[in-house]
Amino acid sequence: xxxxxxxxxxxxxxxxxxxxxGYADPVADFYRGRTVEVYVGYSTGGGYDIYARMxxxxxxxxxxxxxxxxxxxxxxxxxxxxxxxxxxxxPRDGSVFGTIGRGTSFDPVLGQPGAQFTASDFSxxxxxxxxxxxxxxxxxxxxxxxxDLKSKELLVGAVSNNDDTGQFARVMNAVLGTxxxxxxxxxxxxxxxxxxxxxxxxxxxxWSWSSVVAARPxxxxxxxxxxxxxxxxxxxxxxxxxxxxxxxxGSAEQRQILRMIFARQVMGRPFLAPPGxxxxxxxxxxxxFMETMAxxxxxxxxxxxxxxxxxxxxxxVEALVKEIDATPPDIAKQAAALLK
Numbered sequence: 103x104x105x106x107x108x109x110x111x112x113x114x115x116x117x118x119x120x121x122x123x124g125y126a127d128p129v130a131d132f133y134r135g136r137t138v139e140v141y142v143g144y145s146t147g148g149g150y151d152i153y154a155r156m157x158x159x160x161x162x163x164x165x166x167x168x169x170x171x172x173x174x175x176x177x178x179x180x181x182x183x184x185x186x187x188x189x190x191x192x193p194r195d196g197s198v199f200g201t202i203g204r205g206t207s208f209d210p211v212l213g214q215p216g217a218q219f220t221a222s223d224f225s226x227x228x229x230x231x232x233x234x235x236x237x238x239x240x241x242x243x244x245x246x247x248x249x250d251l252k253s254k255e256l257l258v259g260a261v262s263n264n265d266d267t268g269q270f271a272r273v274m275n276a277v278l279g280t281x282x283x284x285x286x287x288x289x290x291x292x293x294x295x296x297x298x299x300x301x302x303x304x305x306x307x308x309w310s311w312s313s314v315v316a317a318r319p320x321x322x323x324x325x326x327x328x329x330x331x332x333x334x335x336x337x338x339x340x341x342x343x344x345x346x347x348x349x350x351x352g353s354a355e356q357r358q359i360l361r362m363i364f365a366r367q368v369m370g371r372p373f374l375a376p377p378g379x380x381x382x383x384x385x386x387x388x389x390x391f392m393e394t395m396a397x398x399x400x401x402x403x404x405x406x407x408x409x410x411x412x413x414x415x416x417x418x419v420e421a422l423v424k425e426i427d428a429t430p431p432d433i434a435k436q437a438a439a440l441l442k
Contacts, residue, residue, distance in 0.1 A: 129386045132196065133167030140173045140373075141188070141200030143181025144261070145290030149313030151175065153230050153371045154201050156409060157391075160400040164390035177289055180265025181206050182216055189219030192376045196383035199227060199375040203265045205366040207374075208426050212438040214264050221423045225375035225384045228391040229414040233370025234311045234338040235266060237274065237282075238327040243304035248330045248345050251280040259294035259303035260286040266308030266366075267294060269441050270333055273363055274307065274347070276440040277356050282307060292317070298327075305330075310370065311338050312410035319408060334367040359437050362429055369419045370412075388416040 142154045151173075158171035176184045181202040192198045207221035237258075239245040245256045251274075260267035263286050274280045285303055288294045295318065297303045311332075314322060321327050332338060332346045347364060351357035375387065394400050395413040404411050429437075 127166055129382050130166035132383065133165055133169040133386075136167065136169040136197060138162070138165070138169045138171050138196075139198045140171050141184055141198065142173060142175045143177060143184035143200065143202040143206070144175065145177045145293065146175055147317075148291035148293075149310050149317065150181075150201050150203070150371065151290070151292075152313075152316055152407065153409060154373075156400070156404055156407060157230065157373070157394065159403070160397060161390055161394045164393040164397070166386055166390075176200075179216060180262030180268070182209065182214075182262070182264055185209075186216070186218045188374065188376045189223065194376045194378040196375060196379045196387065199225075199373055199387065201371060201373050204229075204233060204369050204372055205266050205269060205363075206264075207369075207372070207423055208366055209264060211427055211429060211434055212441055213434075214438075214441065216264070220427075222420070222427050223377040224423075225377065225379045225387075226416045226419040226423065227373040227375060227384075227387050228395070228416040229369040229373070229419050230371035230395065231312055231410050232412045232414060233334065233367045234336075234341070235270065235308050235333040235367060236311055236314070236341075236344070237270070237305065237307040237330045237333065238309055238314070239305040239330060240298050240301075241326050241328065243328075245305065245330070246328045248280075248350070251282065251330055252278070253281070255281045255283055256305045257303045258282045258284055258305040258307050259288055259297045260284050260306075260308075261288050261290060261294065262286055267291065267306060268308075269363070270308035273360070273437075273440050274331075277360060278347075278350055278352075308333065311340065312370070315340075315410065316408040333364055335361065335364055355436075358433055359440070362426070362433055362437050363440075365422065365426060368422055369414060372419055384416075391416065 140158045142151045144150045155173045158173045162171045185202045185206050209217035268286050271282045271284050329344050348360050
């Protein structure tokens with residue numbers, strides 16, 4: 103009897119090992135005890151940075167293996183530097199992901215110089231919000247309404263000619279005849295805001311309403327800024343009386359161009375991993391992202407920070423990116439010409 107048990111022991115050990123392997127989670131094994139770096143394509147203190155740090159604080163709880171998420175900043179060229187790094191140099195194992203400007207992924211379609219990636223190649227994890235951006239003027243600028251923008255010059259600060267703060271102002275000037283003079287080169291959106299406060303510039307275009315509410319609520323309350331126009335495909339509930347950019351188009355062609363450019367607002371706070379991340383890890387990160395968006399502790403912390411949360415799943419962001427990549431060439435060329 104004992105001999106039989108001894109002879110059976112190796113087979114039993116193999117059976118137990120095989121059974122254990124069947125229940126193993128390779129994704130959890132990869133992430134357990136690991137640090138995941140969450141990169142922000144802008145400097146600290148701005149809207150993208152605030153959202154990313156909130157996500158990093160909570161999302162590790164929902165990733166199998168419960169890794170530690172550490173936010174890092176890699177500003178440059180309106181987040182184009184980070185997009186290029188994620189596409190061409192970052193690890194492709196799921197240990198790194200980040201957030202870039204909502205319009206940066208469209209740069210290749212629009213022919214923007216320096217874009218070294220194809221947006222649909224990225225592993226899109228989701229967006230924390232569907233954004234409405236605004237153009238705003240400082241209270242003493244002499245510009246109080248959108249109509250004023252068509253008759254008076256407004257000096258607006260921008261991060262780069264390649265991000266929302268520069269592109270949106272140029273589009274408005276070209277399509278709708280506004281008179282914004284753009285001063286580009288600020289490290290991040292928060293630096294543009296500080297420049298407004300110092301009087302270096304008198305306005306900002308491409309400014310997320312969620313960032314205004316989160317970072318400068320007193321400016322809204324005390325009427326330090328005038329909200330001139332909403333840059334999105336639909337109005338924000340907070341701003342029912344502020345005109346929507348697509349409603350200001352003078353022709354069907356203008357409206358089509360504006361829709362292409364402002365479709366990026368649907369992916370207001372996008373998060374993406376490099377191309378080529380294993381499919382099971384992408385699926386786990388997408389699932390963890392959406393579970394974080396529904397978590398009561400995350401939502402409570404976001405509410406305290408006045409962060410608007412209106413998430414979009416990674417699959418929907420991916421579909422939108424593919425749709426924009428398939429824009430008719432003539433419309434893409436016209437839109438691109440406006441941005442140069």
